[in-house]
Amino acid sequence: GAGADNDLYINQAVVFIEDAIQYRSINHRVDSKSLWLYRWYYSRTCQWILSLTITVILALAFVEEPSSLTLTSDVRYRLPAWNPPCGLTESVELLCILVFLVDVSVKSYLIGWKEFWKNKWLMAYILTLIVSFADWIVSLSLFCKESVRIRRVLRPFFVLQNSSMMKKTLKSINSTLPEMASVLLLLAVHLSLFTMFAMLLFARTKDNQQDKEWVVYFRNLPDSLTSLLVLLTTANNPDVMIPAYSKNRAYSIFFILFTVLGNLFLMNLLTAIIYNQFRGYLLKSVQSSLFRRRLGIRAAFEVLSSLKETPASAQQSCVSAGALLQVLQKAEMDSHCKQAIVRSLKMCSCDQLSAAQFQKLFEELDKDAIKQHPPSPEYQSHFMQKMQFAFGHPYFGYLGNVVALANIISICVVLVMDADKQPSERDDFFLGAINCFFILYYLLEMLLKVLAMGLKRYLSYPSNRFDGLLTVILLILEIATFAVYGFPHPGWRPEFMGLLSLWDMVRLVNMLIVFRFLRIIPNMKFMALVVTTLLDLVKNLRAFAGILVVVFYAFAITGIMLFEGAVVPLGNTRRMSVCLANLKKSKLFLFLIFLIEAPFNIKKAVVLYFKEKKVISWHSAQAEVIYYLLYVLSVHLICRWAKIYFVAWWLISSVIWINLFVALLLENFIHKWDRRCQRESLSDIECQRTVELMFRDVLEEPTEEELMEKLHQHPHLHLCR
């Protein structure tokens, strides 16, 4: 009937408005049941469960065998890591897979059969689930003794497919790949030509004494290639050059030429190419978000205009204000925005809305959430008004900064004086007394500010919240210290009592005071600009960071699988340590080592080593020996068959990702810097700056024709006209 139809239209409009708010695509089924399912799927609870599931399945790697996650990584003190019994992590995994199964079926159903076949991400999702499940069955049927677990490598895919931002970014990176490949090819040519030159230049001579160092760096093709590759990262910069230079100064020309061409020109060319590709990236992405929003609102208008109550006589299609109010009440959105839209709807006082009017109402969504600070209290007493003027004045805040600086300096002085003292000689009286005074001042400052501004206004400033919270924590710590150790007096010695020793307490207080000093940031213009740029960057970089996490995870799991059980008896350690010396310096190498350190089965290797060295008690060994051993082990792996793995790691994490980062930073910063003067006028009003707002004056509004064309292409919504 007409009533049911009307209900459907209203529901469709509600969903389209919600799509517009969240920048979602509107290409989904629009019948009643699907709409209910759609709203349920995108409800906060459901999305939260999905995110939790993804987090859980990724976090499993930290408890699964062969993990060694303990507090300390020092093999001497480390307790054995907890090994869950077979079936525990597997059942958690099954649960996760089931949730993903529900996710993929709902998603596929909602976009419809036709669209499903076009969507490669969904197909890949289903494939991944099938492979994971098959692997899971194999795992369980072998009682968790299988050596290769493919499903672990596939896990990061679940992160990727759940974020539309990441998918978009990945597409963008993908389109840059051909040009990056060209530069990498150039780098490879550069490297190989210079390697041949090096081998010809630094050949073995009859005098073994003199070319000793050449044997180390240019003994054969793989060694030479590695030496120069590491030189490209500038990690072995002086070492590889010194022997040549000492023989003949002219040899340095070779190394300087190689470094200048490779490191200065080619590496920066990569930055230039990536920057050039990503220059328009942010703008394009914001533009497509805007299109989605306008499309959602237009779709809502179109379905509302086909409501039966609309007078058929009207030339133009239009929407009644009552229907819109009904939709607004049902739609989930920011209450601040909702109120603003209802208010302007009432102010307009027209019964029928045209498309343009309708669109205009929803422009409220694009606006900054301007936050007005609550007013200060008005005091009657003349004295109180004077107090309010004095302590509400910015100069009082500056005085607070000066006092904080004085506190920092006093801590610094004490640190310098105590640097060489034994812990038993230390006397905490001076610092205790000083800090006590300063914390009292901070408390006083806070109270006076609250008095002057009123509690609500005080709390409405983020800097005050930061300040107040730290002051309260400091006060509590100080009171706790006095309760346990008494008031400071000469010879106030650090002795252990309760949870923390006095020394630890004092250190904690000092660290908090240093941290509190950051409150000066908003007072310095340039610093504030830089900090807001950085915060913006963090927002815009979420997708990139997500992809980085995915790559990290995949590399770590691959590393675990590759290097499991690769520990071999120690042999020719000299060459290894050289190979190590080259590779361990590669910038982000260590971070990876942390992640794949687990499967090295250090203990076994250590026992082996001490058998060789005829040392029985391994508790008597020095830490150095163990580190040396750890290094030799990793080198063994690296130099054996994992050099390629690490080079790939270096290329992806260090070269490409860092260049992406630089490109985005340039894009963000230059845009911000140009608009700096404009912004300075807004002083008391704090804007929530988002990417959308940053580009607002450059964005193009989509035309009516584009919107309607897109609407008519909708696979499920069939508009009457």
Next chain:
Amino acid sequence: GAGADNDLYINQAVVFIEDAIQYRSINHRVDSKSLWLYRWYYSRTCQWILSLTITVILALAFVEEPSSLTLTSDVRYRLPAWNPPCGLTESVELLCILVFLVDVSVKSYLIGWKEFWKNKWLMAYILTLIVSFADWIVSLSLFCKESVRIRRVLRPFFVLQNSSMMKKTLKSINSTLPEMASVLLLLAVHLSLFTMFAMLLFARTKDNQQDKEWVVYFRNLPDSLTSLLVLLTTANNPDVMIPAYSKNRAYSIFFILFTVLGNLFLMNLLTAIIYNQFRGYLLKSVQSSLFRRRLGIRAAFEVLSSLKETPASAQQSCVSAGALLQVLQKAEMDSHCKQAIVRSLKMCSCDQLSAAQFQKLFEELDKDAIKQHPPSPEYQSHFMQKMQFAFGHPYFGYLGNVVALANIISICVVLVMDADKQPSERDDFFLGAINCFFILYYLLEMLLKVLAMGLKRYLSYPSNRFDGLLTVILLILEIATFAVYGFPHPGWRPEFMGLLSLWDMVRLVNMLIVFRFLRIIPNMKFMALVVTTLLDLVKNLRAFAGILVVVFYAFAITGIMLFEGAVVPLGNTRRMSVCLANLKKSKLFLFLIFLIEAPFNIKKAVVLYFKEKKVISWHSAQAEVIYYLLYVLSVHLICRWAKIYFVAWWLISSVIWINLFVALLLENFIHKWDRRCQRESLSDIECQRTVELMFRDVLEEPTEEELMEKLHQHPHLHLCR
């Protein structure tokens, strides 16, 4: 009389045209004698003498005491450096100072008294000369035994003041300094806050065994600051973090946070700021050059139009073609350009030229020097025509590339096979025979190409010139080898005869073959693009490179003065070697060490060391000991009072200069990349790409009003109207 006046006008026009060609300012005296002096001063000979003088005075540092420039830097084999007698370098210096004195007086005279007082560079020039001369007198009166020579530090100034490009660039860098300073301040705050945190976090504990490594990195304030500063360069990246990580994995958060904030954010922010400042730099500089050119031409027009022979009746001022021809004959310019201008003047066939026509004639100067390759010879014989088609075809060139690649691969294979062989076991027969065959092929290729293209056309391609030259050199080397060592035969052993051993000959041939392989570059599109970008960059970077040389020189001389005689008896070597380990890894540090190594007076120190170690014969010592010693010595200096010196060096050379380089590369590359498609149409015509041409379509022509206003401001030229 009128004739003399006319002569003066003609001469003025000639000088203005020459100014326009060289992009020089026209603000100089314009009377007859001054014009003669001006042309003499800017003649090739004079400018060449000036450049030579600057080179000589800079190069003096390599022979002056305390220099140690010898072939090898190894103290064991090094011959004592040549010490010129007192008065020799000093008299050369006096000569240079006299040349500079002439230079500054001519320059000051030419721009006139009024302008002189406004020109700070000239004043500084005179001041520098006075100080240098005073220092020279002191030097000579103390018989070269003085300890401080200020004039050496001042020498780079002569380079700066002689290049207008460098002065402009310096001004540009100067305007970026405030913003750079802000970021550096931020870096300093970041560093100091994290240092305090580190000292509080990694404090000394009672268990000496456990915090051993903390004593190394965070023992006191200067040590902590250094550790974190070096961490900012990522040089000690794994080392400083490992002990903390092994104690508690959570400590790594501190280091990761520090590196991400400092190295990833703040350092790249510096890149962004510098790029933002330099985005318009090239365009602006080209624009001002264009203005100078147009102004010079306009000035020439104005003086020519006041010639007496011009009919007074003409409404507009105009210039007779005859006068222009006279000027053109006298002016020094590229003959190609001159011919083109004369040709178009004759084609125009008008007797009187208006200002616009005059300006248009000289647009020839802005045009590319389009080089048409001479035609191939036309053969009568059918066979020869077929030959010409076959060997003139690009495929023949590709075949040559394939053969060159095959040669490279064969050399590579031999290198890999011979890598572990003793020099006495090596047999050069295989490589000798192979190379002989390949070189014959190269010769044949060259001859056939000359046959097909004719010698002139062959030589008109740079790639052919490169190819042919290397082929000829290879042929000569090969013939020389056969003459001395006979033809290759099994057991062709490397034995020493004549200048080079057979082994060295073969190596040289191989190196040339590898070098010859670079001929493939123009055949690969992307490679060709990158190479042309790099070449352009080198052109545009001359000014920056000049400034870098100036900075290098000043730093090296300051280093020599600071560290002279700073060698002290060796004491606590452990801490030094740690300090060294931190500092020696700083990227460009080593390059500087080369420059300031001289005054270390290594020998004295070595003797001292061996006395301490009770070793009498120092020829028996191993090379390692000496290197260790050299390191300890440098560390001594560094850790004593030169830390600041090296930090300044790092900031200027590594941080600021590299960022400038990246900014210019981005600017250049992005401009080039956008115009790539456009360029692909030009295949056979090679353009000489200059910065001016790159920006031509963006440049704005100066208006007539601007030009005339500037002309009326000329301090010496007083136009009639």
